[in-house]
Amino acid sequence: MEAGRLIVLTGPSGVGKGTLLRQLLKRHPELDLSVSATTRQPRPGEVHGKHYYFVTRDQFEEMIIGGELLEWAEYAGNYYGTPSLPVKQLLDKGRSVILEIELVGARKINKTFPSALRIFVLPPSLDELEQRIRLRGKDSEEVIAQRLSIAKAEIEAADEFDVTIVNKDFKEALQSLEAVIFPS
Ligand SMILES: Nc1ncnc2c1ncn2[C@@H]1O[C@H](COP(=O)(O)OP(=O)(O)OP(=O)(O)O)[C@@H](O)[C@H]1O
Numbered sequence: 001m002e003a004g005r006l007i008v009l010t011g012p013s014g015v016g017k018g019t020l021l022r023q024l025l026k027r028h029p030e031l032d033l034s035v036s037a038t039t040r041q042p043r044p045g046e047v048h049g050k051h052y053y054f055v056t057r058d059q060f061e062e063m064i065i066g067g068e069l070l071e072w073a074e075y076a077g078n079y080y081g082t083p084s085l086p087v088k089q090l091l092d093k094g095r096s097v098i099l100e101i102e103l104v105g106a107r108k109i110n111k112t113f114p115s116a117l118r119i120f121v122l123p124p125s126l127d128e129l130e131q132r133i134r135l136r137g138k139d140s141e142e143v144i145a146q147r148l149s150i151a152k153a154e155i156e157a158a159d160e161f162d163v164t165i166v167n168k169d170f171k172e173a174l175q176s177l178e179a180v181i182f183p184s
């Protein structure tokens, strides 16, 4: 059986990656989304094992030492990483797997999985990005400032990726994402 495809979706926090992916997965149940591990505190409504595996710093560091992560990064004061085993098992079964990850982790995947399809989602502007993070209403002022500062550097790296999609009009961005993953 042919191995499945690994797809990396990156872009600054608040650009709409998660919202785009939720819609994409509804339309394409043949795609799987990797569930990451993080040391961040759960937001209201987030479920362990569905949105993330919420772990302590000690547990995360054990995962690093044990070689259990395909990639990991420290982002805005917390660890985030992709557990290897489920991704490898799905790819071996011929499934396509999407990683929704930040820039440092995405760069690691560029090196370890050069055949991965790498997509960068851009905001229409930094002002719009800030508005989206604020309207989402999940982050403190301190966290918003941190995320916006990281976003500026991330956006500069967009050219490193195979495809860039500007998420201005949501429907259009979703169509572009679909067209990139399922070219006709
Ligand atoms: N095209 C769009 N126009 C306006 N608002 C949007 C658009 N796309 C997404 N949003 C809104 O922007 C907010 C942030 O989106 P989302 O949480 O999906 O971002 P994200 O990139 O996954 O962030 P993070 O990386 O922090 O998880 C949400 O409230 C979402 O509804």
Ligand SMILES: Nc1nc2c(ncn2[C@@H]2O[C@H](COP(=O)(O)O)[C@@H](O)[C@H]2O)c(=O)[nH]1
Binding pocket: 011, 012, 013, 017, 036, 037, 040, 071, 072, 073, 075, 080, 081, 082, 100, 101, 102, 103, 104, 105, 106
């Ligand atoms: N390198 C990785 N980055 C990840 C992973 N899972 C999520 N993320 C990214 O972290 C930021 C912040 O996420 P949030 O849920 O706290 O808003 C965002 O850019 C995610 O895409 C991962 O496994 N590895």
